[in-house]
Amino acid sequence: MKFTDGFWLMRDGVSASYATEVRDVREGEGRFTAYAAVQRVRERGDTLNSPLLTVECFSPAEGVIGVRTTHHAGKAAHGPEFALDTAGSTGHVTREGTVTELVSGPLTLRLDTAAPWGPQFLDAEGRCLTAVERRGTAFATTADGRHHMVGQLALGVGEVIYGLGERFTPYVKNGQSVDIWQADGGTSSEQAYKNIPFHLSSRGYGVFVNHPGKVSYEIGSEAVGQVQFSVEDQTLEYYVIAGPTPKDVLRRYTALTGRPALPPAWSFGLWLTTSFCTPYDEETVTSFVDGMAERDLPLSVFHFDCFWMREHQWTDFRWDPEVFPDPEGMLRRLRERGLKVSVWINPYIAQKSALFEEARTAGHLVRRPNGDIWQWDLWQPGMALVDFTDPAAREWYADKLRLLLDQGVDCFKTDFGERVPTDVVWHDGSDPERMHNYYTHLYNSTVFALLEKERGAGEAVLFARSATAGGQRFPVHWGGDCFASLGAMAESLRGGLSLSLSGFGFWSHDIGGFEGTPDPAVFKRWLAFGLLSSHSRLHGNVSYRVPWAFGEEAVEVAGRFTRLKHRLMPYLYGAATEAHRTGVPVMRPMLLEFPDDPACHTLDRQYMLGPDLLVAPVFTEGGEVEFYVPEGTWTHLLTGERVQGPGWRRETHGFDSLPLYVRPGALLPLGADEERPDGDWLDGLTLLATPGPAYGTSAAYDTYDTEVTVPDLAGRHAAVFRASRHGDGIKVLALGSRRPFRVRTVDGRASADGVGEVFLPDVLANRTTG
Numbered sequence: 104m105k106f107t108d109g110f111w112l113m114r115d116g117v118s119a120s121y122a123t124e125v126r127d128v129r130e131g132e133g134r135f136t137a138y139a140a141v142q143r144v145r146e147r148g149d150t151l152n153s154p155l156l157t158v159e160c161f162s163p164a165e166g167v168i169g170v171r172t173t174h175h176a177g178k179a180a181h182g183p184e185f186a187l188d189t190a191g192s193t194g195h196v197t198r199e200g201t202v203t204e205l206v207s208g209p210l211t212l213r214l215d216t217a218a219p220w221g222p223q224f225l226d227a228e229g230r231c232l233t234a235v236e237r238r239g240t241a242f243a244t245t246a247d248g249r250h251h252m253v254g255q256l257a258l259g260v261g262e263v264i265y266g267l268g269e270r271f272t273p274y275v276k277n278g279q280s281v282d283i284w285q286a287d288g289g290t291s292s293e294q295a296y297k298n299i300p301f302h303l304s305s306r307g308y309g310v311f312v313n314h315p316g317k318v319s320y321e322i323g324s325e326a327v328g329q330v331q332f333s334v335e336d337q338t339l340e341y342y343v344i345a346g347p348t349p350k351d352v353l354r355r356y357t358a359l360t361g362r363p364a365l366p367p368a369w370s371f372g373l374w375l376t377t378s379f380c381t382p383y384d385e386e387t388v389t390s391f392v393d394g395m396a397e398r399d400l401p402l403s404v405f406h407f408d409c410f411w412m413r414e415h416q417w418t419d420f421r422w423d424p425e426v427f428p429d430p431e432g433m434l435r436r437l438r439e440r441g442l443k444v445s446v447w448i449n450p451y452i453a454q455k456s457a458l459f460e461e462a463r464t465a466g467h468l469v470r471r472p473n474g475d476i477w478q479w480d481l482w483q484p485g486m487a488l489v490d491f492t493d494p495a496a497r498e499w500y501a502d503k504l505r506l507l508l509d510q511g512v513d514c515f516k517t518d519f520g521e522r523v524p525t526d527v528v529w530h531d532g533s534d535p536e537r538m539h540n541y542y543t544h545l546y547n548s549t550v551f552a553l554l555e556k557e558r559g560a561g562e563a564v565l566f567a568r569s570a571t572a573g574g575q576r577f578p579v580h581w582g583g584d585c586f587a588s589l590g591a592m593a594e595s596l597r598g599g600l601s602l603s604l605s606g607f608g609f610w611s612h613d614i615g616g617f618e619g620t621p622d623p624a625v626f627k628r629w630l631a632f633g634l635l636s637s638h639s640r641l642h643g644n645v646s647y648r649v650p651w652a653f654g655e656e657a658v659e660v661a662g663r664f665t666r667l668k669h670r671l672m673p674y675l676y677g678a679a680t681e682a683h684r685t686g687v688p689v690m691r692p693m694l695l696e697f698p699d700d701p702a703c704h705t706l707d708r709q710y711m712l713g714p715d716l717l718v719a720p721v722f723t724e725g726g727e728v729e730f731y732v733p734e735g736t737w738t739h740l741l742t743g744e745r746v747q748g749p750g751w752r753r754e755t756h757g758f759d760s761l762p763l764y765v766r767p768g769a770l771l772p773l774g775a776d777e778e779r780p781d782g783d784w785l786d787g788l789t790l791l792a793t794p795g796p797a798y799g800t801s802a803a804y805d806t807y808d809t810e811v812t813v814p815d816l817a818g819r820h821a822a823v824f825r826a827s828r829h830g831d832g833i834k835v836l837a838l839g840s841r842r843p844f845r846v847r848t849v850d851g852r853a854s855a856d857g858v859g860e861v862f863l864p865d866v867l868a869n870r871t872t873g
Contacts, residue, residue, distance in 0.1 A: 104319035116246025125216040133194040134161035162194025162207035166345035181534040210345035252339035268299035269602035274707035283318040285521040290585040299605040307346030316537035357686025361576040363608040365683040368781035372403025374640035384426035406445040419456040434511030443513040454485025467496035491545035493530035516566040543569040551577040578609040587616030608682030611638035620646040624724040627758040632720035634664035637689040666777035673772040673784040678713035680818040715769035719762035735767030743850030767795020832864040
């Protein structure tokens with residue numbers, strides 16, 4: 104929200120009061136509170152008839168400093184609040200003369216009471232990361248009496264801002280106005296399904312605004328040198344999170360808000376759905392599964408979208424008997440074919456559903472202030488909303504899902520959760536404005552907790568559309584309703600990269616696009632991208648997404664990349680385990696792996712899949728693609744071709760290929776099983792060695808020292824391999840396994856089999872030195 108009219112004036116009806124000078128500082132244990140006047144106090148009379156802002160500074164966790172600014176402290180707190188892990192605070196306060204400092208790990212907040220109001224955030228070297236400048240702490244009132252708390256943090260020259268959730272607008276957020284407000288707006292607008300009040304800076308810090316309701320951002324837009332955030336409240340609380348690297352910021356942020364659960368290995372395989380509005384029954388489903396098998400296309404999960412239930416009755420959790428007369432038998436038959444089953448759900452109860460009266464009688468539906476049940480006809484006629492703030496309603500909803508699990512369902516697609524009204528009363532007294540965004544968190548956590556209880560912690564997985572901060576704990580999330588076009592494919596990737604820089608470790612999208620029917624070229628290009636994402640699903644709206652509907656070449660492309668993904672599972676699950684343990688996502692913007700390369704700061708048409716694979720999806724029908732290669736000798740995984748970075752490349756690829764390059768100095772594990780994602784990854788394991796330095800070694804390409812861990816299906820360390828430069832070759836040691844393995848270079852120039860140790864002579868022949 105903008106409050107000013109240019110640099111000099113305020114907008115009509117807006118008045119603002121800015122922290123101007125410190126009048127007092129009081130120390131506490133590991134914290135301090137500053138009292139800031141909003142005008143210069145030259146005499147005692149200036150202390151009258153004027154606000155005083157209370158600014159509390161504290162450390163909720165190591166490397167994190169919180170700032171809570173309050174105008175009037177008497178406002179009742181109705182919740183909800185984000186669940187944060189604040190048990191690890193290590194802050195301490197020092198005072199020297201007029202300077203007060205709060206230090207937490209590598210981050211320092213510095214306040215000089217002799218100077219005009221202007222706290223600074225310093226890194227471990229004493230350099231200023233960002234600062235609160237003259238308009239950086241304020242409250243503003245509008246003509247209609249609304250009260251807003253406002254914060255600003257300075258932008259440095261060349262500083263780039265990312266994140267704020269899954270946003271399909273430009274990847275770099277500088278110059279944008281962003282409202283953190285859940286909306287069902289597709290992927291082609293400024294609205295977003297997943298709104299996260301957290302942004303990441305290219306300077307190596309992050310900022311989390313601890314407010315679950317609407318947060319309005321102006322990122323170098325209202326004031327071009329500031330990131331501004333405001334809330335309609337009496338208090339504004341934000342946390343500055345230290346780096347120094349973007350990965351370090353994400354580690355600290357997800358330690359605070361929650362790390363993602365580790366999805367089961369089978370979920371990384373290919374998902375196929377009925378699509379949405381297409382006609383289908385068990386015969387249709389069987390024909391799809393048979394068609395995949397006949398064409399030798401591996402399939403892991405079959406998903407039933409909305410119309411598995413009867414029309415006008417979503418949600419009643421009952422199979423439509425006209426098209427699925429024997430759901431238990433059908434699910435058993437699918438299981439016997441080695442498939443997992445997903446079904447679509449949403450948090451709404453249509454009036455025609457038998458559950459409507461049951462929920463109304465039990466008091467499980469959200470009500471208006473006058474006691475009426477909130478209803479409307481958008482989406483489903485007369486639908487109401489389950490009140491997940493009521494523990495009894497959550498248990499009631501989970502019990503309905505439990506019946507489906509007993510029938511043989513394995514997981515749920517938790518659709519919707521964005522269109523949540525604010526003219527209602529919640530069971531627990533929550534503030535409706537704060538609950539609008541937070542509702543999806545209660546919805547997804549209810550379903551995920553049920554899956555963990557009934558299927559086990561390692562088997563729980565969702566396919567969720569909406570989320571807020573902390574929602575990363577309940578993977579997987581997908582990008583929502585995109586069009587079937589190359590442009591929509593690119594905007595989907597922008598959204599995924601933005602989400603990954605907002606703390607989410609796993610992300611997917613509808614291969615081929617949801618709205619409309621893709622041209623065969625679009626579908627084939629999207630297949631390669633989709634099967635090189637953390638999770639992969641074929642899904643559409645009014646048309647099926649079975650590969651043979653788009654020609655025989657589409658079948659070949661689907662098979663090629665599905666089998667490639669299966670072979671990559673020892674590597675991908677290692678990256679998944681890292682996301683689970685550290686919060687570093689599987690699909691990584693180039694910035695995360697190469698923060699010191701300025702060319703990587705704005706790249707939004709390519710990404711790193713895990714630490715070692717560069718992926719550049721092709722967004723043209725003819726196969727032309729332009730992408731950037733960082734420093735070093737990179738090797739194409741599919742062809743063995745070597746290219747030298749840093750620099751931009753232009754290539755042309757057929758539908759069965761795309762730029763897929765292995766990082767210099769990598770040791771890439773490949774499994775032997777092409778048919779399923781959850782096999783024995785150590786059986787027939789191959790380690791692909793690429794020339795170049797391991798991360799953190801010298802720039803000369805005659806060094807090699809790297810380690811790779813191959814996890815088991817639970818994400819534990821099953822085997823550890825270490826490669827090091829040794830004379831004229833590479834020596835690979837199996838540190839944690841005595842299973843046979845093969846080592847070869849990506850271009851196949853040298854290979855050897857071993858158990859405990861393998862030596863590859865001349866593997867770095869014809870290398871380019873630094």
